[in-house]
Each structure stands twice: as C-alpha cells, then as structure tokens.
Amino acid sequence: MNIKKTWTDLDAVNVIASYMRNFEFFQINAIMILSNIANERDLESLTEIGSTIEIFTEMTIECINEPDRFVKQEFYNLEEIIKYDIRNIEDGENNCLMSLTGLLLVLYKISLSEKRKLEIYEKSNFKDSLFELIKTGNEAEKQHALQLLISLCFDKNILFKVKKENELINFNKN
Numbered sequence: 250m251n252i253k254k255t256w257t258d259l260d261a262v263n264v265i266a267s268y269m270r271n272f273e274f275f276q277i278n279a280i281m282i283l284s285n286i287a288n289e290r291d292l293e294s295l296t297e298i299g300s301t302i303e304i305f306t307e308m309t310i311e312c313i314n315e316p317d318r319f320v321k322q323e324f325y326n327l328e329e330i331i332k333y334d335i336r337n338i339e340d341g342e343n344n345c346l347m348s349l350t351g352l353l354l355v356l357y358k359i360s361l362s363e364k365r366k367l368e369i370y371e372k373s374n375f376k377d378s379l380f381e382l383i384k385t386g387n388e389a390e391k392q393h394a395l396q397l398l399i400s401l402c403f404d405k406n407i408l409f410k411v412k413k414e415n416e417l418i419n420f421n422k423n
Contacts (some may be wrong), residue, residue: 256286266297277345280305284358292362299368302359306372309352312338313378313386320348324389333389349382353393357400366404369397380414 256262262283269279280301283291292298316336323330336349359365370376382394402408 262287262291262295266295269297274342276304277340277347281351281355284355289362292359293364298359298362298365302356302365302368302372305352305356305359306369306375308338308340308347309349309356310374310378312336312347312349312352313382316349317346320346322348322350322389331389333387335387335389349386349390350393353390353397357393357397360397360400363404366401366407370401370404370407370410 265279265282265286269276269283280297283295283297283301287295287298313336317339318337319334320337321332322335323332325331337346338349338352339346356369360369379394379398383391383398386394398411402411
C-alpha cells in the first residue's frame with residue numbers, strides 16, 4: 250500500500266492547508282504534517298509553504314543562537330544508542346517545545362522542492378546560523394544541519410555560494 254497515494258486520494262494536503270489557514274493555533278503542527286505528506290508539486294504550489302519557511306527559519310535561528318533549554322534525545326547508529334543534549338525552543342504562541350533537529354528536519358523535507366531551496370537558504374541570518382551550527386553543534390545537530398545544507402546545495406546557485414564560504418570549507422577540511 251502506497252501511503253503517499255492514500256494521502257493524495259484523501260486530498261489531505263488541501264484539507265490540512267485549509268485547516269491551517271482557518272486555525273492559526275494549529276499552524277506548527279500542520280506544517281510538520283504537511284512536510285511529511287506533501288509532494289514536490291504541493292510544496293511548490295501551496296502559498297502556506299512560504300510562511301512556513303519564514304516561521305521555521307526564524308525558529309531555527311533562535312534555537313541555534315538562544316535555545317530555551319536542552320533536552321536529551323536518543324539517536325541510533327548501527328551499533329548503539331547515543332544520547333545528545335539537543336537545543337530546544339519554546340513556542341508560547343502554539344504552546345509547544347520544538348527541538349532543533351525537528352526544525353531542521355522540516356526544513357530539509359521542504360528543501361526537497363527545487364523551488365523552495367533558495368527561499369530557505371536566503372532567509373536573513375539563516376545561512377550564518379546554519380554554518381555556525383555545523384561548526385559548534387553536537388554530532389546529531391551537525392548531522393541534521395549538514396543534511397539540510399547538502400539538500401540545499403543541489404541548487405547550483407546555492408552550491409556556488411557555499412563554495413565561496415572559505416571559513417566553512419576550511420573548517421570541514423580539519
């Protein structure tokens with residue numbers, strides 16, 4: 250059974266997007282759901298994705314630079330479970346706690362759309378915060394940040410800009 254086809258058959262993307270428009274308190278949860286079920290065409294055509302990028306890049310920047318707390322999360326590799334203290338940010342408006350890895354994962358899923366890559370990369374201060382996280386984050390945070398950056402670099406204009414970032418390139422060589 251193809252789960253994506255089931256969501257498509259149910260017109261779930263449009264239902265959730267409509268719900269998101271009408272119930273602002275549901276916005277963060279709706280964005281996370283949409284990032285999991287929307288296909289590239291949906292990600293490119295839904296006007297709500299633009300505001301999603303704005304919200305999630307701002308929250309990511311704040312979480313990288315001024316986390317509200319650190320929460321232990323488990324990550325699995327092939328041999329063991331590793332626990333990391335992951336930066337989190339409280340969203341009082343939506344009454345939720347968002348982990349930095351969760352924020353980066355949503356942006357990664359949105360970045361799979363060719364149209365949205367540049368929107369994410371060019372958000373004010375986002376690139377600098379992402380590069381800083383790659384240098385200073387723990388292994389789990391770095392992995393999620395690099396996963397997002399790699400996806401963004403499938404856009405040749407972004408790749409060209411990243412190649413010019415000598416500080417980041419030199420850091421990764423060490």
